[in-house]
Amino acid sequence: MIPTEFDYVAPTTVEEALTALADGGEDAKLMAGGQSLLPVLRLRMNAPTLVIDLGKIESLRGVRDDGDVLVIGAMTTHHQVMRDVAVHEHALLLTKATETVADPQIRHRGTFGGSLAHADPAGDVGVAVLALEAELVIAGPGGSVRTVSADDFFDDFFTTAIGEGEMLTEVRIPKHTGWGAHYEKFVRVSHQWSIVGVAATVKAEGGIISEARIGLTNMGSTPLRARSVEAALVGQPATEEAVRGAAASAADGTNPPSDLNGDADYRKVLAPVLTRRAVLAAAGV
């Protein structure tokens, strides 16, 4: 189906985009890669009067090395993130999670920042950003720029810290060089969103886990950290038994959804199992 009528602008700078957003009023919509937005518009579940296409803002594309952090432009496509050697070296978890996003065609168009701003709790990228303790840079009217930690970024279903008149411009990811990583995505058919996903990145020395970061996809209204598991893993050997024990609390305190693919209780069953598998794979076991 065709969307309802809207006006369209394609600014070439962040400033122009923010001006358009301010001028466009509450029915203006920013479009990144459009891979989630366009289905919504085609199903006529949303009818913006203005679509602001960010696709021509070159400054928002690409990955750069900034000392201890990697900076990823919001309009960098999933495909670019997935193939970026610096991301692979310093934020392997993001590579692994991004590889599972949708399908190749969607990854060619869909963007890293677009996924984060869309904040679908079943999306795969948010949890990696959360686990890697990234900071998200948000630009606002009048040249204002603020930085929000990943912990504070995700508010609720499809809701983030990005305020009215603001946009996400880039994400700063602390380097996790040398950390192993794995994203365990559980689906019924391959092109689905995650029923549950577990992102694990661990630092192991001599077979002992020294640090771990665990993120859970679709176990609540936002991506979640499994901090109790992270704490329990520290100092543990990367063995099936030890990791099983540590992963057991993965679902504690979560409030996952119930839907066609399984109810909340079942998701709580999956989380510890997938966490164990993700951690073991991340540790190279």
Next chain:
Amino acid sequence: MARISVSVDGSSYSDEVEPRMLLVQYLRERLGKVGTVIGCDTSNCGACTVHLDGVSVKSCNILAVQADGHEVTTIEGLEHDGVLHPVQAAFRECHALQCGYCTPGMIMQAIDLLNDNPEPSEEAIRHGLEGNICRCTGYHNIVRAVQTAAGHAPAADPALEGTAS
């Protein structure tokens, strides 16, 4: 209305379009490129897959205005001087299509897959095609076709041993 200039299958086109028009609608309704088809509303089925600047995209999930200044290749632009693209030929050779509705998208994605990874394993082929739904073939012969196009045909399938024409 917005004015766009797009190169499609090697020809240049310039048109006024509504911003809301999808690329696939522009291709079909304005350019008569009806080889590219629409199979769903949610970008799951992949039937509308084309190449935009050389990589596969779902043309139902892009606005025509976004293609302004870019190059599009559709299923109709693959054949050159009457010679099929090797992936087209492999689809025919391996009986990788039945009703043919998913075929344009499937072929376009298979080409992208091989551009990306010229020697894919069966698993890589299957995952590389996960954005394309086929309801007829059970995918078995589509996988064979991609393997054949890659020059890595598996041990002969009994059914393929008959006389080729």
Next chain:
Amino acid sequence: MTVTDDRPAKEVGSSRRRKEDQRLITGRTRWTDNIQLPGMLHLAVVRSPFAHAMITSIDTSAAKAARNVVSVLTGADIADEQGSLPNAWAITTDQKTPAHPSIAVDHVAFAGEIVAVVAARTMAEARDAAELIEVEYDELPAVLDLKEAAKDEVLTHPDLGTNHSAFWQFDSATAGTGGAIDAAITEARANGIVIEREYRQQRLIPAFMEPRSTVVDPTGEQITMWSATQVPHILRFLLAAVLGVSEAKIRVIAPDVGGGFGGKLQTTPEEFMTFIVARRLGKPCKYTETRSESLMAAHHGRDQWQNITLCATKDGTVTGLKVDLLADLGAYVALVGGGVPVLGAFMFNAIYKFPAYQFNCTTLLTNKTWTDAYRGAGRPEATYAIERIMDELAVEVGVDPLVIREQNWIKHEEFPFTSVCGLEYDSGNYEAATEKAKARFGYDELRAEQQRRRDSKDPVQLGIGISTFTEMCGLAPSRVLGSLNYGAGGWEHASVRMLPTGKVEITTGSSAHGQGHETAWSQIIADRLGVPFEDVEVLHGDTAIAPKGMDTYGSRSLTVGGEALVLAADKVIAKAKPIAAHLLEASEADLEFEGGRFSVRGTDKGIAIQEISLATFAAHNLPDGVEPNLDCDATYDPVSFSFPHGTHLCAVEVDTETGQVTMRKYVAVDDVGVIVNPLIVAGQVHGGLVQGIAQALFEEAVHDESGTLVTASFVDYTIPTAADVISFDIDHTTSPSTTNTLGTKGVGEAGTIASTPAVVNAVVDAVRQFGVDDILMPCTPERVYRAIHQAGSEGGGKPTEASAMPHFDESEGDTL
């Protein structure tokens, strides 16, 4: 005449690459939605959001005033002319069949029913205007559950007074084809084994890839309809019958059609509506559905509860089978409608020698999308039930499930065999197919591996599933259809036209939509007439070009339509013979026809059929009284069904920690009689397998408690992709059918019919050690997990949560 060097001795049996493919792989296709006509208007519809309601008012004024809108029509506007959509098969003479208007007039009975239509100059404007139509409804209680519907407490159609549409029974004692089921049950309860099971056939959606589309051009003397249909001939007949337009004034064309699987075996509200609107406005009109509309409003399939009682002696010899079905018709009785479960009535007994059999089927109306044929239509349901319960018998007796099957199946030397339903199975060899399948599968090795995994308590358990199926296809002997109160015959038509250049044009009443008839029919004619494969052109799917036909469904095209083609070709040869004799100055009795030539026996004199064709066209030198025309028609009415069979073996791995099922290996050895094109047959088997596997593991149409289809997009109606299935190992045995010249049987549905129970048997086999004897389909990870971990099968029967993940929801917030 072209001759290529590598021409096979026989075309039939060779893996000719398809003629159809050149256009399909280059995008040179003609789908209905491609068609643009001068001044063509685009239709968009408003559909009821309620499963059950009265329409109290419709305000179309804003829509009528919208830009480029030409007309807005409601059901009331066309109430006098639209009639009722047809049901061709009242399964009983007292069947309750609610009137089914194309556009609802005052009552809507499912969510998705059309209530108004807009005609505008562009598709976008039609959609925009449709959103301006204001419909007010008085919502009524809806009945959505099949068992609830049976209680008649809430009515789908209050005017009808009941949800019960019909009750249909077959009883072998009454029919004189077998013993009495009650006696068999009594005896088994006393001295043998009685197994009672309830199985669920979940609701499925055919989900062909090409959404339905219809274009109607009312200009000119005939009204032309292009439609994405499997049944152009039936559609033409029913448009005429329902709307009172002379059949001769209607031409229906099914151009390239993107899949059907039974889903386009329907005469639809959308087709009738488009016809009516185009005729009213005098302008060509097009309606193309969206995928959401397709999933919501194109007919669904399956949806039965099956109560099965199997009786056997203590050693496992079957003595009787009783089947009690509840079948969900949805809101209306569709074209075949209640006939779908009846098509399964004769297949529950399958390949086994049941001495007594009774089949009871109650068809019920519910406030959901109407159901009709979906690949297999009745036979997958039957095969599922019998193949599942035979496994249960094997467990009860304590033998391998293959052993219990062999103990009970018809031995190959017993063919032809008359089943307990009175059907004569012409040929088959279950032993041979099973032996071949076992060898390819590595049955004994996999059983050993299964034991090892059990012994080591491997978190990933192996299951082996078996399905030794048969089916009846090749619909159908017209007399049989008549005896079942079906509204039409089951014949098929073909014609062969000999063109002066030596090319051969054939028309067929079958209407392919992916099956490869253009190729297979060319192979048959090439052999029969001795002409090159390339010189045969197959025309179909247009009632003006191929005027007679019964179309394509029920694995009938080759066994019925192919036979018609053979008969027509033979008539051509007979017709050419006197001309050949005349031109050769020989006696007809001395002529023989082989390899496309008439030869005078014992001489080197001869003449090719193409030369006769040219001479007939010129007509300068024909025998007296012979018409200058070699063309011939034939209409073939089958004498019997055809009974393909096969043994399918499936191995799955079940992750006991998550319930995830992964396909490990699948072997299918099918006996489909003589194979015309092995490549095409393999394709049919592969595709059928995945549709059957999808029923077992992936797909289900789910409605929420208000009757809204939750699985209304491909996000939630989870069709498997390439990454979800495996490569298959397929092979054949060949027991030629004895009821047609070519010896063929049908293959279009075999894979789907056989694979579902094979997969579920494998899943249950993997987890039976945990006390599980059934898991509801689709065997989702959640259900499998619960079955393993929640004491027996209870957990595996948990209904699907009727809510979707809200990925494409209005609640969607920031997009960067």
